Amino acid sequence: MKIIIGSLNPAKTRAVEEAFSNYSSSFLYLDVPSGVSEQPFSDDETIRGAINRANLALEQGEGNIGIGLEGGVQKTEHGLFLCNWGALVEKNQPPIIGGGARILLPNVIAERLLAGEELGPVMDDFSKKENVRKNEGAVGIFTNGLINRADMFGHVMKLLVGQYEYRNKQGV
Numbered sequence: 001m002k003i004i005i006g007s008l009n010p011a012k013t014r015a016v017e018e019a020f021s022n023y024s025s026s027f028l029y030l031d032v033p034s035g036v037s038e039q040p041f042s043d044d045e046t047i048r049g050a051i052n053r054a055n056l057a058l059e060q061g062e063g064n065i066g067i068g069l070e071g072g073v074q075k076t077e078h079g080l081f082l083c084n085w086g087a088l089v090e091k092n093q094p095p096i097i098g099g100g101a102r103i104l105l106p107n108v109i110a111e112r113l114l115a116g117e118e119l120g121p122v123m124d125d126f127s128k129k130e131n132v133r134k135n136e137g138a139v140g141i142f143t144n145g146l147i148n149r150a151d152m153f154g155h156v157m158k159l160l161v162g163q164y165e166y167r168n169k170q171g172v
């Protein structure tokens, strides 16, 4: 089975490989555009980004399954939440969608995003580290390392692969 992943980010690719570890699969990573803003600002936009990545990956990589994982934020009356979404696509089937755990971003971070900055560089600046988005992620920093970005995407991937198995078992 050929699985095409629409990202080169190791926090995402690790999660995908682990989720398919029981399958005999080959993996191809393609840096496809998400078709949404660099910093998606709602669940809807983030989901759209995940689906776009999965569709483009499947198309360009000519595989059996395309995977898109996308990070964003969602405004609520409680503040700005981190949100993450994943999509798994097979040809001629509706996309399978799953969402990741969410935490509230501290005000100092939320204010910078609302002013137009992107979470990736803001997190590097805030934590005095490099490439937080490719490593523990904002979720890792703000949960004291208990849940890192690959763990969080790993959970999203289980939601996707589980639904994929259910659909193909049921034939629906």
Ligand SMILES: O=P(O)(O)OP(=O)(O)OP(=O)(O)OC[C@H]1O[C@@H](n2cnc3c(O)ncnc32)[C@H](O)[C@@H]1O
Pocket: 006, 007, 008, 009, 012, 038, 039, 040, 069, 070, 071, 072, 118, 119, 120, 121, 123, 132, 133, 134, 136, 137, 138, 139, 140, 149
């Ligand atoms: O290479 P790609 O796959 O694009 O990986 P990315 O890290 O840029 O991830 P996304 O495009 O899915 O994330 C959208 C934006 O949110 C940022 N972001 C999302 N989650 C993050 C996290 O946990 N830590 C740091 N930045 C994050 C990211 O840097 C982007 O600006």
Ligand SMILES: [Mg+2]
Pocket: 038
């Ligand atoms: Mg990105």
